[in-house]
Amino acid sequence: MPNQENTARLLPDVAVHAQPHLAGALDWVGMADIQVPVLFDAGDGQVQRSSARVGAFVNLSRPDKRGIHMSRLYLQVEQALSTQTLDASMLHALLRGFLDSHKDLSDRACLSIQFEHLVRRPALKSANSGWRAYPVCIEASLTSDEFLLEFGTEVVYSSTCPASAALSRQLIQDQFASDFDAGQPLGHAAVLAWLGSERGIVATPHAQRSVARLRIRLVPGADFHLIGLIDRVEHALGTPVQTAVKREDEQAFALANGGNLMFCEDAARRIQKALDADAALGDFHVRVEHQESLHPHDAVAYASKGVEGGYGSTP
Numbered sequence: 001m002p003n004q005e006n007t008a009r010l011l012p013d014v015a016v017h018a019q020p021h022l023a024g025a026l027d028w029v030g031m032a033d034i035q036v037p038v039l040f041d042a043g044d045g046q047v048q049r050s051s052a053r054v055g056a057f058v059n060l061s062r063p064d065k066r067g068i069h070m071s072r073l074y075l076q077v078e079q080a081l082s083t084q085t086l087d088a089s090m091l092h093a094l095l096r097g098f099l100d101s102h103k104d105l106s107d108r109a110c111l112s113i114q115f116e117h118l119v120r121r122p123a124l125k126s127a128n129s130g131w132r133a134y135p136v137c138i139e140a141s142l143t144s145d146e147f148l149l150e151f152g153t154e155v156v157y158s159s160t161c162p163a164s165a166a167l168s169r170q171l172i173q174d175q176f177a178s179d180f181d182a183g184q185p186l187g188h189a190a191v192l193a194w195l196g197s198e199r200g201i202v203a204t205p206h207a208q209r210s211v212a213r214l215r216i217r218l219v220p221g222a223d224f225h226l227i228g229l230i231d232r233v234e235h236a237l238g239t240p241v242q243t244a245v246k247r248e249d250e251q252a253f254a255l256a257n258g259g260n261l262m263f264c265e266d267a268a269r270r271i272q273k274a275l276d277a278d279a280a281l282g283d284f285h286v287r288v289e290h291q292e293s294l295h296p297h298d299a300v301a302y303a304s305k306g307v308e309g310g311y312g313s314t315p
């Protein structure tokens with residue numbers, strides 16, 4: 001039976017007192033997939049609580065020390081993330097706390113936080129609305145006094161192939177030429193009826209669900225404005241996926257697709273243009289993926305801000 005004396009005895013701490021079997025400095029040690037709630041203001045002034053997965057790491061610069069203090073990292077993550085709204089200064093302070101609790105062991109700390117942020121989106125035409133869950137990945141690191149803050153998200157949209165649209169138009173012209181004799185006068189009602197029939201659209205261009213994966217490096221002092229950023233990207237593309245859709249919304253979406261024919265290169269350039277003007281973005285990286293319905297493979301384009309030594313210089 002445990003007694004007072006047993007429970008109060010000194011517990012061995014092999015991480016600190018035992019020598020490692022093999023000596024060596026380690027790049028990163030810590031915990032992945034810590035389960036914790038986070039509070040996030042995506043820039044609309046409303047703080048949302050989400051379930052997150054967190055990675056918390058420090059380096060182990062001392063080859064002769066067995067291990068780091070995992071519980072110290074865990075407790076700081078738990079305390080900070082479940083009580084404070086995520087922002088640049090609290091993440092900086094949290095990483096500083098990692099290093100302060102690992103004096104003599106570590107001089108680098110990093111943190112990754114993954115969760116989904118729900119946003120209510122209105123339908124294109126009808127009075128309905130529905131939810132979009134945008135994935136968010138925040139990564140922060142502290143090395144000496146250099147604090148780096150990055151975040152990533154994804155925008156899903158529809159892309160209609162401009163080449164396929166041109167080829168379809170040609171077939172529609174061919175059908176028109178075959179159905180209407182060039183020598184005969186054209187009747188308005190007959191043409192209108194033809195346009196409303198399936199013969200008036202004998203070929204349709206292929207379209208695909210497409211994904212833009214965004215990675216953003218913030219300039220020092222800048223904070224997340226997730227919704228503003230996503231809104232700009234969706235507006236630049238013109239065809240973000242819809243939630244609640246009645247027929248009037250579907251028709252508006254068809255019109256938006258017809259007005260925004262896009263190769264993956266076009267989509268990447270549109271996003272590049274939309275982000276280039278934002279001074280809060282030290283760098284950005286975009287991977288555009290058109291999940292082709294013509295091919296079994298995807299069409300992919302990458303774009304970045306093009307800063308010296310930035311994302312663009314790595315494959």
Ligand SMILES: Nc1nc2c(ncn2[C@@H]2O[C@H](COP(=O)(O)OP(=O)(O)OP(=O)(O)O)[C@@H](O)[C@H]2O)c(=O)[nH]1
Nearest residue numbers: 012013014015016029066067068069070071072073
């Ligand atoms: N360093 C390390 N700890 C691990 C690992 N896996 C589990 N742990 C456990 O994490 C537990 C808590 O770690 P510590 O932070 O050292 O706990 P503690 O010694 O009670 O706390 P401090 O006195 O603040 O150091 C330890 O009992 C370890 O067994 C591992 O791979 N490495």
